[in-house]
Amino acid sequence: MVSRKKKNSWKRWIKWIGFSAVLGLLALFSFYLSVRWEIWEPLPSSEQLADIKQSQATEVYARGGELIGKYFIFDRQPVTFEEIPKHLIEALIATEDARFYEHNGVDRRSLLRVIFKSILMGDESAGGGSTLSQQLIKNLYPRKDHGIFSMPVSKIKEAICATRLEKLYSKEEIITLYLNTVPFGDNTYGVESAAEKFFGKRTEDLTLEESAVIVGMLKASHSYNPRLFPERSVSRRNTVLAQMERYGYLMNEQRQIASKKPLKLSYKSFSHEDGLAPYFRASLQKKLEKWLKEYNKENNTDLNLFTSGLKIYTTLDYNLQQMAEEALAEHLSSLQDEFEDSYGRRAPWLMNNTIIQDAVRKSDYYKKLKAQKLTEKQIEDSLKLKRPMELWDWDGSRVVQASHLDSVKHYLKFLQGGALSVDPFTGAVRTWVGGINFEHFQYDHVSMAKRQVGSTFKPIVYAAALEKGAKPCDYYSGQQVTYANYDNWTATNSGGESYDLNYAMKTALSKSINTVAVKVMEDAGIPEIIDLAHRMGIESDIPYVPSIALGTAEMNMLELAKAYTSFINFGKPAKPYFIQKIEDNKGKELAQFKPEVAETPVFSEENRQAMIEMMKGTVAEGTAQRLRWKYGLSNDIAGKTGTTQDNKDGWFVALTPRLITITWVGSDDHRIGFRTTAMGQGANSALPIYALFQQKMNRSTDHQSIAYARFSPPSTRVLNLMNCAPEKEAGFLRRIFVNTDKPKTTRLEIDSTAVETPKKEGLFKKIGNIFKKKNKKDN
Structure with a gap:
């Protein structure tokens, strides 16, 4: 009786277990169907899987084809199967999916293990078991939150889609898709971007050890990031190599040799803050976003700067840009110490x-x-x-x-700086340094900042005077003049220096004498100067006041650069531009950009040559002499220094036959300036950046044609016009009757359109007209 009861009890247990198993299987099958029937979430169809579109980073290239940066949401660039080294594929399969070539997208044993643990045991960390095809689906279609069912729903979804995927793509295509989409850390997606970022090379050039490091990151991209955790990365790399030996892809001796090699990174970051030319790339981004908006509207497309994989080819010179950034950092890091010491605790x-x-x-x-x-x-x-x-x-x-x-x-407390170099004949931008550190100071001093330009404006004043009939050897008194109709405004020279002689125009420009500049402005006429400035490329408003002769007008570097191209490019200003062409991700050209150069000269060829000779004087015997005696530069250089009121801004413009370079130094807060003119003048604050840049260019074998280009000799007539003494004493009667200790008072005639071409004057006429002019200097 007892045994019969036991027998019945066992039968009930067996029935209950069998019934439970059937119910469990039905539940699992129902759960599977619920996912397949898209009750939890929509699944990608076979048609969608056949047309996989990946987000691709837009790449930015320098004029020589060098990659200088990217715009991306995910840093991803695709490669073909043929570009993937064999040992990288073997490392991937040995570590992530040993039966990859045997299954149809799902490793059923692993999948059942994961589902059993996840559903019956509630172990959300059960994980694992995913094939490369399933992982690819996870990369392409991120998992969604379904509470406690998140893991099983995701696993079943990935299994269903993986089998669809394997019917559409070959094994080689799946490996390629996988390696082009998988995350590798540091916001890097795809093996090509990972190879570039961590090892500075293309995928096809990766060594066995480097491939093992990259595959090792797949287990945990942050924990095994070789930049952050090199020891962990090496340990994981060696695990990958061991897996390769285990599955017959490596001999024991090969694994041992590879495992003993040190980790060598060549890390390159292409974030907006790091890498080469960050300020340039930020300005380029704004330009491209504006262009894309117009292009998409006109062509009914939906191209995106961060996802469409565009190729942007710029005019920037990779090596020159490096030199400019290095030169600015070298000088300002030193000048910063002097600047802080000058203020001390009262800064x-x-x-x-x-x-x-x-x-x-x-x-x-x-x-x-x-x-x-x-x-x-x-x-x-x-x-x-x-x-x-x-x-x-x-x-x-x-x-x-x-x-x-x-x-x-x-x-x-930090001094800021900027540097811009352009090709004077086309306006093509070769260097663009907008500040000292983009991560902490994102204000771009090349394109965004408008600052007073100081005496760098004087060449425009002098060019207008030459166009009006003045000559490089016309003499002007250096005496100060006060203008009654401008609130008794007086032009003073740098540091309050007194200039009591008569100076040739060429000398006054090279020595940047403010008191003479204002008198030259009187002869040229304010309307004529403003008109010439605008025709040369200055778009900003220029105030209708005599102080414009001293550079009180505010403008940015791009405007100033365009104006100065006129002096090299035969009087025709060339607008700075920095995009050569734009291509889509298949290499189709979408746009090409051409130089914008004025058709007619803004001044005569004779006056252009005269201005070049006068600005050569700035370097030979004027305010930029230190280029020769301190920095040892023997190159053909013309130039102009500039310093604004209270030493707030320091400028230098360098003109060479094939390159124009502008440098600026100052503080972001205009209320903070240099304590002394000796420190803050353009010759001391801005000029050294150019000097160091030119020195680096001189040493570069790739830039000899730019560095050592020679100016064409001026015409004989221009040489004759320049042939005079730099200065001369005032006449005998002037020395007797004129008290040069006090500035003379006069009224500046604004409407100077009726000013006649200067003529030779006798001694007494000079004495009678001595108060007609006025003068000033720069640094």
């Missing part, structure tokens, strides 16, 4: 509360606190709260205990 970034508070209120952190509706006292406490913070300076970045207020003061 405006430490003591001037108005400047400090203005900077605080502009900061994102302050705006965030304000948006939280905090009181001013709470905001003040937060601003003063010290915490670990990374601060940058010219020695690098370091983590210190500092408050946000400390950070604001720290970054206020």
Whole structure:
């Protein structure tokens, strides 16, 4: 009786187990069907899988074909199967999917194990078991959140889609798609981008060890990132090599040799903050986004700068850009120390509360606190709260205990700089340095900043005077003049220096004498100067005041560069441009950009040659002499220095036969200037950047044709026009009757359209007209 009861009990248990198993299988099958019937989420159809479109980074190239940066959401560039090394494919299969060539997209044993653990045991970390095809689906169609069912739903979805995928693509095509989409860390997607970023080379050039490092990252792209965790990366690399030996892809001796090799990275970042020419790429991005908006509208397309894989070919010279960035950093890192030492503890970034508070209120952190509706006292406490913070300076970045207020003061002190080089005949931009560090200072001083240009405007004034009939050897008094109809405004020379002689125009320009410049302006006429400036390429408004002769007008570097191209390009200004052509991801040309050069000269060839000779004088015996005696430059260089009021801005424009370079130095906050003219003058603050740049160019074997180009000799007539003494003393009667200790007062005639061409004058007429002119100098 007892045994019969036991028998019945066992039968019930067997029935219950069998019934439960059937129910479980039905539940699993129903769950599978629920996913397949898209109850949880839509599945990609076979048609969609057959037309996989991947997000591709847009690449930016220098004129020589060098990659200088990318625009991307995911940093991804595709490669073909033929470009993938055999050992990379073997490393991938041995590590991620050993039966890849045997299954149809799903490794059923692994899949059942994962589903069983996930559903019955609630183990969401069960993971694993995914084939390359399933992982590819996961990369292409990210998983969604379905609560506790997220893992099984995702696994079944990926299994279904993987089998569809294998019917559409060959094994080789799946490997290629997988390697072009998989994430590798540092926001890098695709093996080509990973190879470029971590090893600085193409996928096809990867070694066995490098391929193992890249495949090793697939397990955990952050944890095995070779830049962040080199020891972990090497350990994981060796695991990959061991897997390759296990499955017969490597001999034991090969694995041992490869495992002992050190990790060697050649890391290249193509983020917007890092890499070559970040300010240039930021300005280029704005230009491209505007162009794409118009192109898509006109052509009914939906191209995207960050996902469409465009190829942008620019005019930038890769090597020259490197030289310019290095030159600016070398000079400003040194000048920064002198600048800070000159102020000491009384520096405006430490003591001037108005400047400090203005900077605080502009900061994102302050705006965030304000948006939280905090009181001013709470905001003040937060601003003063010290915490670990990374601060940058010219020695690098370091983590210190500092408050946000400390950070604001720290970054206020930095001098900024800019450099721009253009081809004078086409306007093609060759270098573009918009600041000292894009991560911390994103304001671009090439395209965005409008600053007073100081005496770099004087060549325009002098060119207008030559066009009006003046000659390089016309003499002007260096005496100061006060203009009654301009609030008793007086043009003074740099440092208050007195110039009591009569100076030839050519000398006054080379020595940048302000008092003479204003008198030259009188002879040229303010309307004529403004008109010439606009025809030369200055688009900004130019104030109708006599101080424009000293460069009080504000403009950006691109405008100034265009104006100066006129002096090299036979009087025809060339507009700066920086895009050569744009191609789509298949290499089809979408647009080509041509130089924009004026058809007619803005001044005569004779006057152009005269201006070049006069600006050569700036380098030979004027304010830019240090190019010769300090930096040892014997190149053909013409130029002009510039310094603005209270030493706020320092400028230098260098003209060579094949390149125009403009450099600028100053502070982002215009209220902070150099303490002394000796330190802040353009010859000391901005000129050295160009000097170091030219030195580097001289040493470059690839740029000899630019560095050592020679100016064409001027005509005999121009040489004769330049043949005079640089200066001469005032006449005997003037020395007797004129008190040169006081500036003379006159009224500046604005309507100077009726001014006649200067004629030779006798001694007494000169004495009678001595007050008609006026003068000034630059640095």
